[in-house]
Amino acid sequence: MGMMSEFKKFAVKGNVVDMAVGIVIGAAFGKIVSSFVNDVLMPPVGMLIGGVDFSDLAFTLKEAVGEKAAITINYGSFIQTALDFIIIALAIFMVVKGMNSLKKKEEAKPAEPPKPSNEELLLTEIRDLLKKD
Template sequence: MKKFFQEFKDFAVKGNMIDMAVAVVIGTAFNAVVSTLVKKVIMPPLSLLTEDVTLANKKYILREAAEGIEEVAIGYGELIEVSIDFIIIALTIFVVIKGMNRFKSKAEDPKDKEVITPKNIELLSNIEHLMKEQNELLKKK
């Protein structure tokens, strides 16, 4: 488990541009799913811990609203929800890219010596074999 978190840290800090591009695409695709998951599945039980106050409504009021004056507040509850969204998206992207890299490393395995022979070289090899057989037959006559 420690190795998993170390790899996640390395990915988050040192990820290359392709990994980041894939992360943006996948993150965008998962955004609606993760937002719904957080708002409709994760946050309701958390609101029970905060005395049935929706976490998104939590804020620190700097200036109360008055007649003609708007309220000024720091909305830390929304920050918590967005942070949970981010963590879920980042972990999902990490797992997907880790799987892709595993397949990539297997494809680039230096121990795998199987090389597909190009068609033209294979045909030349067959012609060479046929010519050798023909020469052997001509020598026997």
Template sequence: MLKEFKEFAFKGNLVDMAVGIIIGGAFATVVKSLVDNVFMPPLGKVMAGVDFSKLKIVLQDGVAEVKNDAGEVVTAAVPEVAVNWGQFVQDFVSFVILALVVFIVIKKIVGSMKKEEIAAPKPPPKEVVLLEEIRDALVKGS
């Protein structure tokens, strides 16, 4: 059973997938940083100094906790309820950039695989080779 687990866990495809997931997670962090720190600040500057991560529609204002002189809570705090659409815009831009990069990488990989297929044509089937030999022998014999 241990041997079977080792074969499963250390198969090439599983290890490749694990490496891909780890690198993908790190790459997503880089793309998020690129969007948050490089793309969005100039875009915000162009739009009159807007910080996209702070743009929101407040549905209900938050209320601070109220205490009496004895320190007892009279009114509990109520958190703000808001739709953070600016953060959504930033996350969407991050997604689009990440999806574009993944698309380009996959396109390059598939393109290189097709070039390898074109470069090395399959050998003809044995029947075809045999028929060609018979044809050549008949041509030679006549």
């Protein structure tokens, strides 16, 4: 039972839960960016360079023989994947930059001056009383 309680304690820690949420959201965000690159960004780029579909770009090393498939280097798919990565990295950079600026704003807030101790309050009262006389 000790191991289960340790696991439960580990699993419900804030960092683990935050990390799990981040991974799930990151995976979903990756799918959105891939769709954006493949379905929105690459068709116009392909049209601008002569109606090329990037997913079809490949070097054929060996032609198909019978039932054996051709051996190709699919550099068009690589270009799309690299573009996916660049867009995801840029988006994550912007999010991290925004979070860091929020943290800096919180840190930049001036801290409240410390409250005077009981001795200081007592001495202040004595001083004020002596001024009156």
